[in-house]
Amino acid sequence: MPDFSRRDLLKSAAAATATAAAAALSTAAHAQTTSGPAAAAPVVGIQIGAGPLAGDTDHLLDTLRSVGGINSLFLFIFGHEARFVPWPPATFRGGNYAVPHMQYYNGSGLALEDLRAPEYPDLDILDRAMKATRKHGFRTFALIEEAEGQPQTPPWQAFYEFDYLGRRQRNPCSNNPGYRAFTLGLVEDYTRSYDVDGFMWSSERQGAFTNALGARHGGASSDPTRVTCFCEHCTTRAAARGINVDRAKQAFAALADFVRAGRANKRPRDGYFVTLFRLLLKFPELLVWEQFWIDSRRQLMIDLRNKVKSINPHTPVGIHVWHNASFSPFYRAEIDFADMAQNADFIKPVLYNACAGSRIKTYADSVSHTIFGDLPPDQILQIHYQFFDYHQPPYDKVAAAGFSTDYISGEIKRTLDDIAAAPPDHPVPVYAGLDCDIPGAAYTADSVKASVLAAFHAGANGVIFARNWGEMNPLHVAGIGAAVKELGIS
Numbered sequence: 375m376p377d378f379s380r381r382d383l384l385k386s387a388a389a390a391t392a393t394a395a396a397a398a399l400s401t402a403a404h405a406q407t408t409s410g411p412a413a414a415a416p417v418v419g420i421q422i423g424a425g426p427l428a429g430d431t432d433h434l435l436d437t438l439r440s441v442g443g444i445n446s447l448f449l450f451i452f453g454h455e456a457r458f459v460p461w462p463p464a465t466f467r468g469g470n471y472a473v474p475h476m477q478y479y480n481g482s483g484l485a486l487e488d489l490r491a492p493e494y495p496d497l498d499i500l501d502r503a504m505k506a507t508r509k510h511g512f513r514t515f516a517l518i519e520e521a522e523g524q525p526q527t528p529p530w531q532a533f534y535e536f537d538y539l540g541r542r543q544r545n546p547c548s549n550n551p552g553y554r555a556f557t558l559g560l561v562e563d564y565t566r567s568y569d570v571d572g573f574m575w576s577s578e579r580q581g582a583f584t585n586a587l588g589a590r591h592g593g594a595s596s597d598p599t600r601v602t603c604f605c606e607h608c609t610t611r612a613a614a615r616g617i618n619v620d621r622a623k624q625a626f627a628a629l630a631d632f633v634r635a636g637r638a639n640k641r642p643r644d645g646y647f648v649t650l651f652r653l654l655l656k657f658p659e660l661l662v663w664e665q666f667w668i669d670s671r672r673q674l675m676i677d678l679r680n681k682v683k684s685i686n687p688h689t690p691v692g693i694h695v696w697h698n699a700s701f702s703p704f705y706r707a708e709i710d711f712a713d714m715a716q717n718a719d720f721i722k723p724v725l726y727n728a729c730a731g732s733r734i735k736t737y738a739d740s741v742s743h744t745i746f747g748d749l750p751p752d753q754i755l756q757i758h759y760q761f762f763d764y765h766q767p768p769y770d771k772v773a774a775a776g777f778s779t780d781y782i783s784g785e786i787k788r789t790l791d792d793i794a795a796a797p798p799d800h801p802v803p804v805y806a807g808l809d810c811d812i813p814g815a816a817y818t819a820d821s822v823k824a825s826v827l828a829a830f831h832a833g834a835n836g837v838i839f840a841r842n843w844g845e846m847n848p849l850h851v852a853g854i855g856a857a858v859k860e861l862g863i864s
């Protein structure tokens with residue numbers, strides 16, 4: 375749905391920065407427009423929904439290039455989140471903004487009407503995007519966000535996980551044959567039918583143990599009994615691996631009791647940490663099940679990439695790494711960049727420094743009632759800074775201040791070092807996931823520019839801005855363009 379006030383803002387912002395960003399970048403933009411996708415240039419990417427691509431794509435891409443120095447789109451081309459389009463939630467359904475070619479979705483149980491997004495019934499947004507971006511010399515990556523806003527209608531429900539009490543939950547299961555058929559079909563369709571320039575796979579979730587503990591930003595609202603996955607496919611596979619499924623269910627019931635008591639401020643007699651460790655000794659299944667869940671997702675990611683490579687070996691398939699790896703040492707441990715690099719063509723660690731402050735605070739608050747319940751949140755935060763070698767603001771200041779760009783530099787270097795320690799047989803560029811205008815944090819053109827400079831100076835091979843163009847102030851996006859100009863790239 376067109377947003378005319380935003381369009382006006384865009385035009386005024388483009389005009390305001392015309393003498394600075396646009397003029398300075400026009401030479402490079404012209405060169406790339408006439409020479410096709412700039413495969414060798416560092417990625418200067420932005421995440422974007424279907425909405426802007428339903429309109430004047432020439433104006434859009436000219437603006438992104440001239441204001442922000444952008445040369446790559448990461449397109450939310452499939453999904454069920456209104457804010458990513460953007461679209462008014464009251465009339466939103468979502469789905470595939472390309473026209474599905476149904477021969478690729480055999481085995482999924484999905485029909486065309488289940489897949490096709492109804493918001494732009496007369497448009498194939500991916501076809502529009504590919505034609506426009508080829509013309510303007512951009513690269514276009516399909517961003518596959520696997521677990522955001524999944525529809526609660528059959529046959530989608532058939533893909534979703536079960537908790538240990540046998541209740542259907544609302545995220546897809548990596549071991550579900552129908553979900554695997556759908557998601558493998560989606561990447562095959564986009565590769566064969568559209569020849570997209572690449573994929574970025576995003577899975578912003580974790581296993582049952584860490585979810586029960588609320589070991590994530592915003593985790594205090596997690597229900598410790600709704601942890602997954604105990605569906606027939608998972609329990610069969612787990613049993614084949616020698617895991618006692620009944621013991622695992624008992625383990626998570628006991629863990630839920632521990633978490634509920636903690637959230638009610640009932641301190642265990644021997645303290646939180648000791649009591650939890652005693653549970654782990656009694657029920658090693660808590661960690662075994664976590665590893666099983668991670669392994670299942672890892673295998674799906676490998677299968678996705680293999681599917682794409684079997685069609686076009688030159689199509690890159692990269693991985694977006696959830697921001698929680700910057701807050702929770704448990705999720706950080708689950709993310710092994712050296713292993714990931716073996717099975718990815720690029721890695722994008724999320725390093726949103728401005729919103730990191732408020733996010734890590736919600737993480738610390740959440741685990742202050744579970745695994746770290748023996749300590750107050752301000753001390754929990756300091757311990758985590760020591761875990762991660764962060765030098766960031768204290769608890770009472772971090773939400774407003776955000777993280778400094780030292781965080782970006784340090785994490786880029788860590789990622790590069792991890793990959794270099796066990797180098798794969800193919801190049802694996804690292805693209806910094808950076809933030810602009812994520813609600814709840816403060817941004818300026820200068821702060822955005824500083825984040826880009828920090829990433830590239832630390833050795834990043836590119837940057838990708840989140841969450842999406844539809845919520846960004848173009849005056850702030852101009853900070854990307856200013857950095858690109860200073861660096862002499864794009």
Ligand SMILES: [Zn+2]
Pocket residue numbers: 535536547548549550603604605606607608609
């Ligand atoms: Zn399952």
